[in-house]
Amino acid sequence: MKPLTIIDRLCHLSFRLASVLTILLVLLTVEQVVARYLFNASSIALQELEWYLFGACITLPMAYGYKKDTHVRVDFISRLCGARLMLWRERVGITLLIGTLVVLLYYSVPYVTESLSFENLRPRDYYTSQLISEPDSTLYKSFATVEGAIRSTILSGEVSPDPGGLEARWLVKAFFPLGIFLLLLQSLTMLLATIKKDESDSREVSHGS
Numbered sequence: 001m002k003p004l005t006i007i008d009r010l011c012h013l014s015f016r017l018a019s020v021l022t023i024l025l026v027l028l029t030v031e032q033v034v035a036r037y038l039f040n041a042s043s044i045a046l047q048e049l050e051w052y053l054f055g056a057c058i059t060l061p062m063a064y065g066y067k068k069d070t071h072v073r074v075d076f077i078s079r080l081c082g083a084r085l086m087l088w089r090e091r092v093g094i095t096l097l098i099g100t101l102v103v104l105l106y107y108s109v110p111y112v113t114e115s116l117s118f119e120n121l122r123p124r125d126y127y128t129s130q131l132i133s134e135p136d137s138t139l140y141k142s143f144a145t146v147e148g149a150i151r152s153t154i155l156s157g158e159v160s161p162d163p164g165g166l167e168a169r170w171l172v173k174a175f176f177p178l179g180i181f182l183l184l185l186q187s188l189t190m191l192l193a194t195i196k197k198d199e200s201d202s203r204e205v206s207h208g209s
Contacts, residue, residue: 004192007185008067014182015064018057025053044164052172059179063186091194094187101184108177115170118158122167124148 028050035041065071123129125144132140158169 011063014060018060022057048166055172055175059175063182094191105180112174116157
């Protein structure tokens with residue numbers, strides 16, 4: 001499989017994932033509204049999960065949206081440009097975008113690694129102890145082992161300062177550099193496409209002459 005095809009499929013997969021997460025976000029928001037106003041109940045963890053999902057829904061589809069040309073363009077020069085000038089204008093614009101994305105990626109990755117550097121003080125059986133009341137049971141030990149493995153990989157780093165808040169805040173922060181990285185890959189494919197188009201047009205002109 002060609003690298004450009006892999007990038008296209010990766011960006012499309014991120015879009016599909018964001019679509020599913022958007023549905024979950026809508027359902028979760030409805031649940032929170034109903035719980036708050038009808039049952040006078042709320043959950044800090046679920047409220048924070050909303051902006052975890054919101055971050056993913058915003059950043060993951062950026063690359064696919066760029067490929068489909070759905071981003072807003074403030075473009076009043078196109079009508080004055082010929083086809084070749086338009087191609088060069090597009091190439092310059094993509095090059096500037098790539099430079100901007102590289103800078104954003106450079107400064108956003110440490111933002112995630114800093115979140116991972118925090119120490120999670122919650123015990124390795126934090127959730128297991130809330131679900132199972134018999135610590136000597138086989139079920140408790142099994143769940144505690146699984147939770148410990150998850151804590152050593154995913155539920156690590158910075159924890160929400162709010163009581164009952166979510167762990168692994170690095171996840172929601174990682175959505176930004178991940179979305180930027182996908183958009184950077186898609187921008188590179190778009191730049192290559194303009195170069196190939198320019199070469200193709202040049203060959204057609206040379207053959208025609």
